[in-house]
Amino acid sequence: MRFYEAKGLITSTRSANNYRDYSEATLGRVQQIRELLGAGLSTQAIRAILPCLESPRDPIVFEGVTFETVRALERERDRLTERIDVLARNRDAIADYLTELQRRAN
Amino acid sequence: MRFYEAKGLITSTRSANNYRDYSEATLGRVQQIRELLGAGLSTQAIRAILPCLESPRDPIVFEGVTFETVRALERERDRLTERIDVLARNRDAIADYLTELQRRAN
DNA sequence: TCAAACCTTGACGCCAGTGTCAAGGTCAAG
DNA sequence: CTTGACCTTGACACTGGCGTCAAGGTTTGA
Numbered sequence: 001m002r003f004y005e006a007k008g009l010i011t012s013t014r015s016a017n018n019y020r021d022y023s024e025a026t027l028g029r030v031q032q033i034r035e036l037l038g039a040g041l042s043t044q045a046i047r048a049i050l051p052c053l054e055s056p057r058d059p060i061v062f063e064g065v066t067f068e069t070v071r072a073l074e075r076e077r078d079r080l081t082e083r084i085d086v087l088a089r090n091r092d093a094i095a096d097y098l099t100e101l102q103r104r105a106n
Numbered sequence: 107m108r109f110y111e112a113k114g115l116i117t118s119t120r121s122a123n124n125y126r127d128y129s130e131a132t133l134g135r136v137q138q139i140r141e142l143l144g145a146g147l148s149t150q151a152i153r154a155i156l157p158c159l160e161s162p163r164d165p166i167v168f169e170g171v172t173f174e175t176v177r178a179l180e181r182e183r184d185r186l187t188e189r190i191d192v193l194a195r196n197r198d199a200i201a202d203y204l205t206e207l208q209r210r211a212n
Numbered sequence: 213t214c215a216a217a218c219c220t221t222g223a224c225g226c227c228a229g230t231g232t233c234a235a236g237g238t239c240a241a242g
Numbered sequence: 243c244t245t246g247a248c249c250t251t252g253a254c255a256c257t258g259g260c261g262t263c264a265a266g267g268t269t270t271g272a
Binding site: 032035036038039040041049051052053065070073074076077080081083084086087088090091093094095096097098100101104 | 138142145155159182196197202203204
Binding site: 108123124125126 | 248249250251
């Protein structure tokens, strides 16, 4: 989507056609982005955690990481943990309710 | 918020003033609703799991629950689990990245 | 060569959730 | 009684993520 590109989530090279050329890695990243959007994250949150989203473990960028970036990542990690807690709590409430229903239905 | 009321997430009685009168329970529910909205759920998803959100454990409604409702709850529980998995996976990726950064910084 | 299929950009509209503002009703204090 | 604070409704606008459509350029194939 051009939308993701405009938001700085992915990049594309242009071939002579002026057509967008998506790398294989970018294609995979789109998959992850859609997952995260589907999980309720905003594009800004996703952009914040982009440095962690490279699939091959080795060519990850470890240089040029500012303190600001680290702080942002820690914040985002904590927000995710918060979110996970809320969701897990409510999922468990649903599960408990369902088992209780089943118990009462004999 | 009138918005939640219009969406069928909460109810309010009207006093003679025509002012809205929110019960204590409704007030607590608003808290939960905001949590869930903040966690990325839609109002429709929240409405689907409303039956599980009563805080006192006992006066929960167990009668008049249709098969449809049960199916919806199971679906919503699975969607939540899915979401949780995605978020946990990415949070762990962030955490791993951060520890790796720290390791390389000696 | 020419038409169909694809790409480009830009503009517009849609839906969800929220905020705000105007016009009026209600209430408590002075 | 009047003023100011609060409530009501309805309308409007905004942000985010997305879809679509028009106008034009490129490529492919008959």
